[in-house]
Amino acid sequence: MSALLKIEDLAVVFDTRAGTVEALRGVSLSLGRGETLGIVGESGSGKSVTAQAVMGLIDVPGRIAGGSISWDGQALVQDGAQQHPSGIWGKEVTMVFQSPMTSLNPLMTIGAQLEEVIRKHLGLGRAAARDHAAEMLAAVGISGARRRLDQYPHEFSGGMRQRVMIAMAIACEPKLLIADEPTTALDVTIQAQILELLAGLQERLGLSIILITHDLGIVAGLCHRVAVMYAGQIVETGSVDDIFDRPAHPYTQGLIRSTPRLDEPEDRLTAIEGTPPGLLHPPEGCAFRTRCPIARDDCRAPQALRPFGAGFVACTQPGVDAWGDGK
Amino acid sequence: MPDFILRRLFQGLLVVLGVTATVFVVTRVFGDPVSLMLPLSATDAQRAAFAAQIGLDQPLPVQFWRFLTDIVTLDFGDSLWQRRPAIEVVFERLPNTALLVGAGLGLAVLVSIPLGAIAALRPGGLVDRLVVSLGLLGLAMPQFWLGLMAIMVFAVQLKWLPTSGFGTAAHLVLPALTLAMTPIARFTMMVRAAMIDELNKPYVQTARAKGMSLPRILRVHTLRNILVPFLALSGWEAITALSGYTVVVETVFAWPGLGLTAVQAIQRGDLFLMQAIVFVIAALIVIIGIAIDVAAKSIDPRIELN
Incomplete structure (x- = not known):
């Protein structure tokens, strides 16, 4: 599979009054045509920042500090410098955000917001853009599409x-x-x-999808491949089956065992003790070692992703059952 | 919508009558219109004759009833100073004031929106700090001082423009600029603050992710969202201009509008002209209020008019 999207050693920082927060610390990823990649991790692990970097949305106080992103052979970020290619964002690479209630302009009709992007990227005239917009609404399962073009976001429910x-x-x-x-x-x-x-559209349009979530259930149902992020780095990647059946990194294991299961009686929810490190002064070496039950002295040295099994893991003891209860 | 306008017009009518009645009470009950309008040297006989002539010898309730019924026909009595119906004087001066306020506020809108938007792009940046400093300066300069400075520099020293008066477009420049300064400053500060708010909202990120250019996002997306608060502020500025700025600016530049006429009416003890001016200004304020509400509704469909 040829890589459509290639992220190499990407670093993003946010300049704050307190100092420089290192939000992404050397993230590398690639994505093939028609592939669905899940990026999981807790809040602040860098999932959304990665997406924003790909979309060219890193803005003051954030900045790209290093690394490259290329899309279909074209540079989006070149050696830490933001590039501004036209006709990629919004056309070839697009994004759906977390909060549908606030992500649409409240004072523009749905039609105007759809037609805007259609006219810009497909160069259609007013009438043709409106027809296309109605088709798109119908394609995502909104009935009475033509009539709804003239409505405002507040006339739609969250799901709509x-x-x-x-x-x-x-x-x-x-x-x-x-x-x-x-x-x-x-x-x-x-x-x-x-x-x-989303799954239906992917099949029909041959889309590649990057799905960012902290819900492992969604990943299991939709994704081919998973990248697990922790403290601004990827700690494990692999196929969905491998990650769920044989998680190799202690953090991945902790994530999976803290997911409540319906098929086993459980008195209380399992959690990973502790909190992620602050990224103002991120620790040298493995960022998870302060919470890791099997941390050793050599975890203080920086850990790169290394092949393990069919995937890649950044750990001194990949594949060891860190939590020791086989869950 | 028509319901709303009718209801607001009715409420506005009550407000205007209330304001006018207040003027009536203040001048007739607490004050003495005769000694206000006649010179100090007038004899008692002259005072009594004058009181009878303008109906002040009648009991108060009768006077008030006549006052109200006259207002319905826009009859405020004759201006003592101009010797013709007071309302005629008001309607003659009103267009001049409207021209001055329209030019001043129009200029303020045209200048402040781009200025505030540019400042909002980089909050705390050089341009932003410059704009905020200028804004504070603009708010701090009183119009009577600014007007005199403008006359000294542009009329007396440089001789580019006439010092004062009325008639040509050149006469309008200095008064309109002077009147515009405070609204420019206030509008710019407001546009800047509101734009900073809007630019951080998720819908702007959506627009950027759609590949929309920054100028288009500002012009189409965020501008629409700040327009409702902007309208509210400009309504307020229009009211302040009509009932305050014009008094100062028209006096400094001898601009023959309502503000200057109000000053002259007070100086000459012209009670009936004063009442006519108060009535018309109050009516204008009510109409501006309704117009702003209707305009806001047409921009933001979520607004409920009631």
Whole structure:
């Protein structure tokens, strides 16, 4: 599989009054055509910042401090310098955000917001853009599409707004759709509908998808490959099956065992003790070692992703059952 | 919508009558219009004759009833100073004031929106700090002083423009600039603060992710969202201009508008002209208020008019 998106050693920092926060510390990823990659991790691990960097959305106080991103052979970030290619963002690479309630302009009609992106990237006239917009609404399962074009976001429910966001994202036949926690703000039944919609669109349009989430259940259902992030770095990548059956990094193991299961009686929820390190002065070496039950002295040295099994892990003792209870 | 406008017009009518009635009470009950309007040297006989002539010898309730019924026909009595119906004087001066306020506020809108938007792009940056400093300076300069400085520099020293008066477009420049300064400063500060707020909202990130250019995002997306608070502020500025700025600016530049006329009416003890001016200004304020509400509704469909 040829890589469409290639992220190499990406570093992003945020300049704050207290100092420089290192949000991404050398992230490398690649994504093939038609592939679905899940990026999981807790809040502040750098999942969303990675997505923003790919979309060219890193803005003051944040800045790209190093690394490269290339899309289909074209540089988006070259050796730490932001590039501004035209016709990629919004057309070939698009994004759906977390909060559908606030991600649409409240004072523009749904139609105007859809037509805007269609006219810019497909160069259609007013009438043709409107027809296309109606088609897109219908494609994401909104009935009475033509009538709804003239409505405002507040006349739509949260789930419907997320469908509109997806309609905007697929309006110009993208190759990659980045979905940043697309269902977090929605209730569970709507979540399932949105995920089904994404899966269906992927199949029909041959999309690549990057799905950012902290919900392992969603990853298991939708993704081919998973990258686990912790404290601004990727600590493990691999196929969905490998990650869920044989998690090699203690943090991945901890994440999976802290997911509540319906098929086993459990008195209380399992959690990983402790909190992630602050990224103002990130620790040398493995960032997880302060919470890791099997940390050793050599964990103080920087850990790079190394092949292990079919995937890659950044750990001194990959594959060891760190939590010792086989869960 | 028509319901709303009718209801607001009715409420506005009550407000205008209330304001006018207050003027009535203040001048007739607590004050003495006769000694206000006649010179100190007038004899008692002259005072009594004058009181009878303008109806002040009648009991108060009768006077008030006549006052109210006259207002309905816009009859405020004759201006003592101009010797013709007071309302005629007001309607003659009103267009001049409207021209001055329209030019001043129009200029303020045109200048402040781009200025505030540019400042908002980099909060705390060089341009932003410059704009904020200029804004504070603009708010701090009183108009009577600014007007005199403008006359000294541009009219007396440079001789580019006339010192004062009315008639040509050149006469409008200095008064309009002077009147515009405070609104420019206040509008710019408001646009800057609101733009900073809007630019941090998720819908802006969506627009950027759609590949929209920054100028388009500012022009189409965020501008629309700051327009409702901006309208509210500009309504307030229009009201302040009509009832305050024009008094100062028209006096400094001898601009024959309502503000200057109000000053002259007070100086000459012209009670009836004063009442007519207060009535018309109050009515204008009510109409501006309704117009702002209707305009806000047409921009933001979520606003409920009631």
